[in-house]
Amino acid sequence: MATDSRFHLPELDIVRLIAFVTVYLHHFRAFYAQKPGWGKEAEYACGAGMQLFFLLSSYLITELLLRELEKTRTVHVRAFFARRILRIWPLYFVFLGACFALSKTTKLTVLTTPQLLALIFFWGNWWVVQYGFLTTFASPLWSISLEEQYYIIWPFIARTGKRGILAVCLCLLVLSNGTLWYLGTHNTPRPSVWCNSFVEFQFFAIGGILALALHRRKFAMYGWFRPILFVCAAAIVFFAQVRFRIAANAILGPRDLIPGYAFFGVGVVLIFLSFYGAKLPRGSAPFIYLGRISYGLYVFHELAIVIAVAFGAQFHWPIAVKVAAALALCVGLAAFSYRYLETPFLRLKSRFTFILSQPSQTPASPPFAPRIDKC
Numbered sequence: 001m002a003t004d005s006r007f008h009l010p011e012l013d014i015v016r017l018i019a020f021v022t023v024y025l026h027h028f029r030a031f032y033a034q035k036p037g038w039g040k041e042a043e044y045a046c047g048a049g050m051q052l053f054f055l056l057s058s059y060l061i062t063e064l065l066l067r068e069l070e071k072t073r074t075v076h077v078r079a080f081f082a083r084r085i086l087r088i089w090p091l092y093f094v095f096l097g098a099c100f101a102l103s104k105t106t107k108l109t110v111l112t113t114p115q116l117l118a119l120i121f122f123w124g125n126w127w128v129v130q131y132g133f134l135t136t137f138a139s140p141l142w143s144i145s146l147e148e149q150y151y152i153i154w155p156f157i158a159r160t161g162k163r164g165i166l167a168v169c170l171c172l173l174v175l176s177n178g179t180l181w182y183l184g185t186h187n188t189p190r191p192s193v194w195c196n197s198f199v200e201f202q203f204f205a206i207g208g209i210l211a212l213a214l215h216r217r218k219f220a221m222y223g224w225f226r227p228i229l230f231v232c233a234a235a236i237v238f239f240a241q242v243r244f245r246i247a248a249n250a251i252l253g254p255r256d257l258i259p260g261y262a263f264f265g266v267g268v269v270l271i272f273l274s275f276y277g278a279k280l281p282r283g284s285a286p287f288i289y290l291g292r293i294s295y296g297l298y299v300f301h302e303l304a305i306v307i308a309v310a311f312g313a314q315f316h317w318p319i320a321v322k323v324a325a326a327l328a329l330c331v332g333l334a335a336f337s338y339r340y341l342e343t344p345f346l347r348l349k350s351r352f353t354f355i356l357s358q359p360s361q362t363p364a365s366p367p368f369a370p371r372i373d374k375c
Contacts, residue, residue: 006356007067011275013291014284015056018271020294022049024301024327026247027140031309032319041238047194047247048237050143051203052268053298057147058154058207059272060357062165065158066215068354079352080155084148086349088295091337092144095299096120099138108306111136122148128195137303142195149197150204162212169205169212176202177258184254193257194247206265210272219277226274233270240264292358296334296342304330 026046065075096119103111115134118127124134124145133139157168179198193199221229241247244260252260280288290297308326311317317325350356 005071005354007064008357009276010284010288011278011280012056012060013288013294014280015052015272015275016291016294017287019049019052019056020291020297020301022046022052023140023298024305024330025323026050027302028305028323028326031305031322041242044245044247045238045241047241048264048268051200051264052271053143054147054200054203055207055210055268055272058150058204059211060207061151061154062158062208062211063215064355064357065155066162066165066211069158069161072354075155075159076354077155077159079354081151082352083349084151086345086352087342088144088148090345091296091299091342092141093120094341096138096141099136103136109136109138110134111138119145125149125195125197129192132189132191137306140298140302146195146197146200150201154204162215165208166212169208172201172205176200176205176261180257180261181254184252184257187251189251190249193252199261202261203265203268206269210269214276219273221273221277223278226278229270230274233267233274236263236270237267240267290331293331293334293338296337297330300333300337301326301330304333 023046025043026049029040029043065080069075096116099109099111100116103109111134115124115127115136118124119138119141122145125142126145128134128142134142157165176199179196180193183193183196183199240260240263244256244263245252246257246260246264305326308322308329312322312325346358
């Protein structure tokens with residue numbers, strides 16, 4: 001029986017940061033008009049950061065559950081739900097409450113009661129599928145709804161072991177491509193494709209397959225080859241956007257949707273592999289920290305963009321200054337949230353943790369652990 005109780009790869013915090021930065025640039029484009037060209041296509045291609053988030057989340061969750069299964073001979077579903085609640089819910093619901101209060105007292109944002117209820121019950125992505133993107137600071141939180149839907153089913157799948165996980169991942173890939181074909185043949189608008197759970201679950205499936213393939217295996221690669229692989233990955237994502245337009249506001253057929261999402265999948269896998277197992281150089285600590293607070297960065301980034309754009313319009317800031325100012329404000333808000341709101345819950349989360357996944361965590365006895373003999 002496995003005896004190790006810690007799994008932490010700091011290089012994946014860098015991947016988290018890359019995913020956030022690309023999503024940030026993808027969303028910033030909505031606040032200024034840009035002429036058609038390579039720059040605009042690159043900003044659309046940055047939407048793949050969302051799929052990179054999904055893949056990375058699934059890889060980490062699957063790997064941790066596999067290690068828990070090896071260590072304790074089961075997956076403790078209640079403990080898993082407790083960990084996810086303590087990690088996601090505090091900031092999520094505080095931010096939702098703040099957005100709703102602002103929508104009722106100011107004209108800064110709009111968040112209706114039905115929209116709020118959809119987000120509260122983690123149905124936000126299906127609201128977007130039905131009615132389009134929200135006009136609120138909380139608009140990016142549709143992805144949290146999708147992740148929560150994944151969390152509901154995955155510990156039960158992980159209990160079945162490697163074969164069960166692989167079988168479900170393959171079924172999800174088939175289901176996702178079948179959904180793309182159906183949506184493509186019915187002239188479905190982009191939000192109804194982009195935010196569809198059945199479409200995006202393919203990236204969770206890819207992350208699960210990566211976890212199975214890399215589980216307890218060393219992944220060696222020449223250092224000089226990693227930047228080449230990363231550039232190739234970026235080129236594949238950019239080609240997918242230019243050729244198939246899946247991240248643009250367009251109605252596409254199955255001949256564009258299916259290969260477009262496939263290329264995005266290949267691209268995000270190569271981005272992941274270009275960092276996986278890498279030895280980080282000196283001076284990486286600030287980037288690792290930013291990756292660690294990427295959840296807060298994601299939650300606050302659209303609020304920070306709106307504030308920076310509003311101030312920039314008054315003082316005639318160039319677009320580069322607006323981008324930098326919004327990013328600085330976003331980092332400040334996320335750091336404050338991580339220190340004073342999230343950290344107390346993360347400490348409590350260690351009580352339900354079997355495999356430590358952060359260097360700052362301390363071992364604890366999970367309340368749902370069965371009694372087992374030491375090997």
